[in-house]
Amino acid sequence: MTDTTEDFLQTTRASYDAIARDYAAHYPSSLLHPLDRSLLRAFAESARGTAPVADLGSGPGGVTALLHELGVPAFGIDLSPEMVALAREAHPGLHFRTGSMTSLDVPDASLGGILALYSTIHVPDAHLPRAFAEFHRALRPGAPVLIAFQTQKSGEAVPHLRLSERFTHEITLDYYWRTADRVTSLLTEAGLTPTATTRREPSGEETRARTFVLARRPSPGPRPE
Structure with missing residues (x-):
């Protein structure tokens, strides 16, 4: 079930409900930067399999649809019911539902991957470890997670x-800007293993650099003889 006990969840949900249609018109998935698309393809290749992949903060559903086109059995989760309604309208063949990344309504070790493009930016620092612990719980051993976020500026x-x-x-x-080191440290503390970090400078109307962190839930090691 969606966690409604935290103020930030309620305000984020209400805000995206209010702007959902304007947001969807302003940010179609076709506007993804070429590097974003390349990293999405790399993530899809590492996540391709039979287990479903969760697109967290799926918004109007364009990125979930791109994952599907790349051969990944993806579904979307978003905090905003209005965003979910728009995603279902635009992509009737895919599955979207409301939910929170701080309390994922999925069984343990059931996901073949987690994608969080510019959605962890609305999670306060005090609650981000909880979200990453949920990622670890929900991912299958060996499954990847790709996180993208606007980068904290030096000296900010x-x-x-x-x-x-x-x-x-x-x-x-609310928006929270973070460094690559901060995010990789929190992922590690949650039991996930960072495998790659990429940064690109602002493009177009962007004012901040973008950071991408790829990690995975470790697979069990070989049993001792």
Whole structure:
């Protein structure tokens, strides 16, 4: 079930419900940067198999659809019911549902991969370890996770932004900027093994560099003789 006990979940949900249609029109999946697409293909290759892959923060569903086109049995989870409704409307052949990455409604070791493109940015620092612990619990041994996020700038004292308006709608939406080292450290603490980190500089209307971290849940080692 979706975790509704935290204020940040409620405000994030309400904010994306308010801007869902404008967001979907402004950010079609076709606008993914070429490097983003390349990393998505690399993730898909490592996740391709029979176990489903969860796209966390799937929004209007375009990236989930791209994973499906790449041969990955993907489904989307989003906090916003309005986003889920738009995704179902745009991609009726795929599965989307509401949920939170801090409390995934999936069995232990059931996912063949987790994708979180620019969705962990709305999770406060105090709750990110909980989300990564859920990633570890839900992933099958050996399964990958790809996280993308806007990067904290060097020397930035307050890597946090609260928006009160977007697309002319009144909202309360928090953004948390982080370094690659911080995210890889938290993944490691959650029992996941980082395998690659990529950074690209801002493109187009972007104002921050993007960081991509690929990790996986370790496979059990060989039993001692």
